[in-house]
Amino acid sequence: MSYCCVPKCNSNKKKDSCKLKTFHRFPVNSAIRQEWVVKIRRDIGPHFKIANNTRVCSDHFPEESFTKTLCGIRKLKEGVVPTVFTWSSIKPGRRKIVRTASHVATATGGEDALGEESDESSHSVGQDPQEDIACTSSEVETSLPYADHDYTQRPLSLEEQLQEACKTIALQEEEISTLRSNQFLLKRFQCDDKQIQFYTGFRDYSTLKSVFTALQPTAEHMVRWSQAQKVKQAGEHIDQFILYLCRVRLGCLQQDLANRFNVSQSTVSRI
Incomplete structure (x- = not known):
């Protein structure tokens, strides 16, 4: 295999821009090999199988993972796993300070109780007693799962499959009609x-x-x-x-x- 099997990676041995990259086989050790599979977010199955020529390029390993032989050949150290990916480079969203009041003060000393609870919570997070830290969902960037792992897609019903088949047949009939009209007869x-x-x-x-x-x-x-x-x-x-x-x-x-x-x-x- 002349290309990298990591999702969203376009490294290919045949490209001039990838001449300096190295491509590495999966380790023989089953435990480390499984760790590689987990790290690159692939599932072994009909869409992905590990063969002798399945490779991961050097872009996904930190520099300290490599060693050079006396002949100057670049090799991976034993036991290392790929850790550098596009989804691991996403920075977390900016945290926003939101004022909250989780308890309602009672008529007898409720305000003091609220203040004490706020003080305790502030010591646990290291912020102002009157403030709590929260992250809004719109501010946190999350990486979408790879296409091979899209288990949330609902399978088509029989009626929908029939409709899709009818559309395909109609398109094929139209193409056949067009081809026949273009024949030199x-x-x-x-x-x-x-x-x-x-x-x-x-x-x-x-x-x-x-x-x-x-x-x-x-x-x-x-x-x-x-x-x-x-x-x-x-x-x-x-x-x-x-x-x-x-x-x-x-x-x-x-x-x-x-x-x-x-x-x-x-x-x-x-x-």
Whole structure:
């Protein structure tokens, strides 16, 4: 594996910017290996399996985790684990001081009791007796779980799956219709006399159709039966006639005609 398996890491051996990085295998020791898996936030399963070539790049280890051999090769020390990640570099949100009154003073010495409780709480947090420290949820940045760990997503119901399948089928049918309309066959330009004249030499579609109708009975008996079966793979006889006319009218090469009509070059040669 030429890339790092840590989520959101784009390190790749093939990139010029990663030439100075090193890529390290998972340790053989099962306990340390499991600690690596926990640290990089991956779950071993169908989407992630540890193989001999599964690597973690040097960006995820502090500098003191490495040692150099006498030959100058950079190696990891035994027992070290990756600790440097994008999610570990997020700074906690700014703490906000919020005034609170958790107890209501009673008519007999309630204020003194409240003051004593406030003093005790202030000594525990090291703040002013009248103030308590709280962090608002909007100010604390938390890292989202990796996509492989999104267990909160609700599975689709059978009705929703059916709707998605119907949408997919509709899109595929539309793509098939578009592809068919773009095929280089007579249906594509039979309503355009200029295109008919350019590709076939006939002045319009009706003239072309009349000539083909006159030649069709003879054309069906011009080849042996085995050859005719192979020729049928190219489509309707009228489209074979168009292919022939493009050959004699424009001088198109056989490979060009094969690409245009989506057939093999040998089929063009037989036609």
